[in-house]
Amino acid sequence: MSVLDDIISGVRLDLAERAARVPLSDVRRAAADAAPARPVMPAFRSDALSVVAEVKRKSPSKGDLAEIPDPAALAAAYAAGGATAISVLTEERRFRGSLADLDAVRAAVDVPVLRKDFMVDEYQFHEARAHGADLVLLIVAALGDAQLSDFLALTAELGMTALVETHTAEEVDRAVAVGAELIGVNNRNLKTLDVDLATFGGLSERIGPGAVRVAESGIFTAADVATVAAQGADAILVGEALVRHGDPTAAIAGFIAAAERARA
Numbered sequence: 001m002s003v004l005d006d007i008i009s010g011v012r013l014d015l016a017e018r019a020a021r022v023p024l025s026d027v028r029r030a031a032a033d034a035a036p037a038r039p040v041m042p043a044f045r046s047d048a049l050s051v052v053a054e055v056k057r058k059s060p061s062k063g064d065l066a067e068i069p070d071p072a073a074l075a076a077a078y079a080a081g082g083a084t085a086i087s088v089l090t091e092e093r094r095f096r097g098s099l100a101d102l103d104a105v106r107a108a109v110d111v112p113v114l115r116k117d118f119m120v121d122e123y124q125f126h127e128a129r130a131h132g133a134d135l136v137l138l139i140v141a142a143l144g145d146a147q148l149s150d151f152l153a154l155t156a157e158l159g160m161t162a163l164v165e166t167h168t169a170e171e172v173d174r175a176v177a178v179g180a181e182l183i184g185v186n187n188r189n190l191k192t193l194d195v196d197l198a199t200f201g202g203l204s205e206r207i208g209p210g211a212v213r214v215a216e217s218g219i220f221t222a223a224d225v226a227t228v229a230a231q232g233a234d235a236i237l238v239g240e241a242l243v244r245h246g247d248p249t250a251a252i253a254g255f256i257a258a259a260e261r262a263r264a
């Protein structure tokens with residue numbers, strides 16, 4: 001079983017437990033009653049590099065990263081540095097995230113908030129919206145074609161935007177074919193956890209100019225940002241480097257400046 005399969009097994013167990021406590025009909029109602037999702041794409045289509053800054057306590061590849069006792073304060077620091085969106089890991093077993101983190105972050109910032117999880121069931125989309133998510137993650141490797149298309153449609157129906165994550169040429173083609181507007185290339189292979197920053201560069205052109213291109217994972221330095229920006233990244237998604245940084249506000253501002261220099 002791959003790491004991704006293993007994570008998804010745990011996600012399904014936790015989901016079954018939540019669904020037994022709160023039926024889908026209640027979650028649907030809560031989603032319908034939630035404040036509308038914030039617009040996402042205009043900010044991502046601006047000329048400057050967009051930074052999606054992640055609240056990440058722990059990961060399967062690195063173990064414990066940071067305590068983050070106050071995710072709202074961290075998110076506010078990210079927004080102050082110019083983050084375009086905040087990614088909140090809500091998976092509990094492997095990342096020590098929670099829906100409570102999502103609630104806290106959504107209440108603390110005005111920028112859009114991504115529910116970063118392993119979305120495999122309709123329930124999670126209504127749940128994401130009920131907890132204020134403006135974006136959700138769709139991992140192409142975890143979904144069949146019909147699911148990918150249905151979940152993209154459900155995301156839009158709920159007023160949210162999908163970040164459609166890929167790692168191979170075939171997955172990029174599937175993301176483009178389904179009409180994804182925001183396509184991520186994860187430099188981390190979720191089956192082996194190997195990280196190779198060159199993955200983005202190898203797939204960027206294949207995405208083409210129609211979608212916003214997001215370079216995800218393994219980005220630590222201004223030089224890393226310059227590399228992916230020169231390869232066509234419109235946005236970066238960064239977790240570990242920011243949660244371990246003493247001054248995440250300055251780090252994000254530095255990433256944006258590095259991209260500007262690389263493109264000049």
Ligand SMILES: O=C(O)c1ccccc1NCC(=O)[C@H](O)[C@H](O)COP(=O)(O)O
Nearest residue numbers: 059060061190216217218219238239240
């Ligand atoms: O981070 C992991 O180890 C991981 C393992 C398996 C599935 C997903 C995983 N991470 C989710 C992410 O995509 C990253 O948190 C995100 O791209 C930020 O990565 P990084 O900047 O390298 O922390």
